[in-house]
Amino acid sequence: MNKRTIVFSLMATLITLSLVFTGACSSEEGKPKPGSLKDPQEITLNLGGEVVTIDPNRASWSNERSVIMQCFDGLLAFNADLSLKAMVAKEIPTVANKGISSDGKTYTFKLKTNVTWSDGKKVTAKDFEYSIKRMLSPDLAAEYASFYFAIVGAENYFSATEKTAAEKTALRNAVGVTAKDDYTLEIKLNDALPTFINLMALWPSYPVRQDIIEQYGETWTAPPHYIGNGPFVLQEWVQQDHYTFVRNENYWGTKPYLTKVTYEEITDINVCLAAYRNNEHDQAGVPAGTEKAIMADATLSPEIVRYAQLTTYAWQFNVTKAPYNNKLVRQAIATAIDRVAYIDKVRGGVGKPTTSWIPPGMPGYDANLGSQYAFNPTKARELLAQAGYSDPKTLKIKFQYANTGTNPTIAAFLQAQMKDNLGVDLTLEPMDPKAYSALYNSKQFDSCFTGWGADYPDPDNWLPQLYGTNAGNNKTQYSSAQFDAIAAQALKELNETKRLQLWADAAKIVSDDLPMAYIFNRETFVLKKPWVKGQVTTGMDGQIAGDMFLREIYIQK
């Protein structure tokens, strides 16, 4: 080779190498470059809604999760892609590592031995046993207790509200959760339930301190008694005003970069945006309808963070009330909704139209399911005629909904859709949220608008609860013996492929019968300041975007 070739090769190599290096180190979601961290590492976020309780055993709302997740770590946790990972547990129990018995009914968790509470005491299996039994206690009335009724003796213990103290203690001791030793926890189930493992990543199973609760009773959730084993400690809580978290200096895991996190309590979304623009908050949601304008704004548009949520919104029909008891009517209505126009034009593209129940990003999602209900006004009118309504004006339908958020807009949209595409008169009945919930839960509604969000990413959190005969969240009163049979099988099926196939079959039955017209999946749309880095968002975040992984965030100079 001559000199020129050598020089060129060297330069090419150098250039390539430098490109590779910068590529590896400049990622937004990567680790911070040394010397680039701002001092102090603090962030202010908006929680926007007073919590009812931050006691992990009793909590159920998403804003409560936002607080609890910072202060506690459970046996297991979710990764960013919503797969499970071991947290306080050494590893995820499986049949292979003998963590799960071969009949699927006994789970054995081995705990890490270095896990500590923020005051230095060690976290043991006894803490978990106490916590889970407390969560199932009839006197506590924990809202998510019913999720754990798969555990032996759980339901009996929880229902013992009228029994004597001695009887309650006996029932408590009969609950199938035992700390075999300081670092081994054994849980026995009534029946095999492959998705049970997800429940060990949810907050009602987080450990709590028996000694503190026995000493302080209900007031243990106020700092300084609110002791947890998570990356942050709640230092101050001024009710209705703000929460201040500081880094847990005794944290057993990798300490977070942030030394201080503040949650404020601004409830008006317009003020949130103003506070963000005034640099008081580092992240903010935006009022519905302003997304397009924000995307067009030169300063704000680079600060947008958007990602899909695991939620689906549907027009739910009470299948026992005429005319919704006629399947063709339901199908006609579903085919008359121009979902794409709604999302693209009215919502500025924020969200995703959908014709099926399970959202994208979850196992069991099928993009083609329900495609026969894609917008087609001609077909819709035919279906309606087949249903016996050749003159659409004779069809009178009612629609009830909670008059909050974007519901009025979508209700007005659906009303216009029914009029323009089907010629049908839809009467709207807006209601106050509690009154609406009461109506919905009592199954007295005609048709309504409700969504569902994932507690954990699996079809068994989405299908049997809503479509099983007499299931707790089945308000449409849909009932199909076929569906029930498949669901019963799927819940117990230990073979993962077979299990998902069973759920797919069940979903297809629901799609044909169509007790609900599916409309869209929601998308989170927030603004985030450019100096906030390392954010990890998931479709199952709590009230605040990225709050499942605040420990990963760092502030750049």
Added chain:
Amino acid sequence: MLRFVIRRILWLVLVLFIVLAITFILMHLVPGGPWDREKALAPKVVEALNKRYGLDKPLWEQFFNYIGGVLHGDLGISYSRSDRTVTSILMEGLPKTATLGVLAFILAQALGIPFGMAAALKQNSLIDYISVLFATIFASIPGFVLGILLMIIFSVTLHWLPTSGWGSVQQLIMPVLCLAALPAAQSARITRASTLDVMRQDYVRTARSKGLMENVVRVRHIFRNSLIPVVTVAGPELANLVTGSFIIENLFAIPGIGRMFVQGIGARDYSLIMGSILFYAITIALLNLVVDILYAAIDPRIRLE
């Protein structure tokens, strides 16, 4: 006078009982309870919750238990706020709402009354027109519109004031202005109307014809008598302001009673609702008492009967 006050206080107790009874009935007639939500709780959970908070007892028993508690100073616990006692919640919110209300009231009267009187005394002059104009403008803009406008100007654009929250003096400025706008306008207009009224009275003419100086005429005769309608409206206005303006508190994220109360209704938090009403009713009744006493002080022809 003392007899009058004592009798009124006894009436107050009866009034409070009736108010609590009616509220209790209304609350339970409104559809939806504290545990209703879209993602329904399991029926067993709802049962357990009702038992825990005594909501499974018959209504009349719940009401009498509540009254019994009140007589002992116990207003129950709040189900929507971590089981804290209603008393502690109200005590926390009260100073904030009261400060806001009292400051707004003072500002409103300090602006309204002088402008109203000046406008009347110099009727059809520049000051008259300006006062009427401003009074009308402030009465035409809903409080929350004024609030967001102020926020956009002073926080987002000029960065002079923080948008919301409680604690510093700067955080007080915008909410107090918004809250005071309508009452100030109302005070100004009513003062102007009644001053004009008084000015035409015969006794004013008499005083002037007696040769009294204009100032003396004003102070001794005009001012005192003009104030009666103002006091009538100011009393309830102060009560309103002190018991909390939900919209302003919500907008500026002020942790006061007004905001808590309406959130309590939304959450069907029965003890918080009852406790807030109790507080609200006592404040109104006491303020009414003060207004009636002031009437007698201002207008000697009114005897307290």
Added chain:
Amino acid sequence: MADTARIDVVAVRPHHTIWGDALIRLRRNKLAMAGLAFIIFISLAAILAPLLTPYGFADQNYDAILEDPSSKHWLGTDQLGRDTFARLIYGARTSLSVGIFTQFIVLCIGLPIGAIAGYAGGKVDNVLMRFVDVMYAFPDLLLVILLSSVFRGTFFGGSIYMLFLAIGLVAWVNISRLVRGQILSLKTRDFVNAARAMGGMGNYITWRHLLPNALGPVIVSITFNIPRAIFTEAALSYIGIGVKPPNPSWGAMIQDGFSLIFAKPYMLVFPAIALALLMLSFTFLGDGLRDALDPKLRR
């Protein structure tokens, strides 16, 4: 010697009742007339709405969402592509009705109660005022939510009559206190004593003498109450009790515009200005009425 010719020529003051005299004075007040004219103008626009705009208030057009004012849409469009001008005019119907009809209820209840309390005094006054205290301690919000749910199943449904009743039933309290206060102070004035001396009985005195004089501040109060009723309707729409969609009202449009203030400030500005102008009109009219009814200004 008396000059008979002169007597014929001497002008005799024409006899007007207090109300007839008021009308004359009102007509002379330019601002009040302007206000009245605007109110009539808006009312006509509301009634003749279909003639003034080709768009219906519910016509949605997804290709024209949140547009600025243009020749096609004079005041722009909202988040569902509905024409803002059309909604403003049709909305005037709702807002005007709410404002005016609630005051009828307020007067029907508040005026008699306040007048009787003020004039009768003593036990009657006490009982009525304590009843007022009880009413006053009531949170309007709760009462309105209750009423709407009770009526939900009946023929009222979510209709506007229920709204009138709910707002009116809560708003009469202030008027009664005002009337009572006025009457208390007027009761002891000379002309009342004079009327009594001439043999006038209780009711006669109240209606013929006290009320017209007490009316001044009442009228001022009513002119403030009308837009307040409209604001209340806006607050109620927020909780889900208001006119049934898609019927527009200015209050609801202000609420909607409020959320869109960062995207399209027009959405808030137009209904707010409309409301402010209407308020100004009622105010000037109210001022004029007050001046017109003031007996001291009689000629």
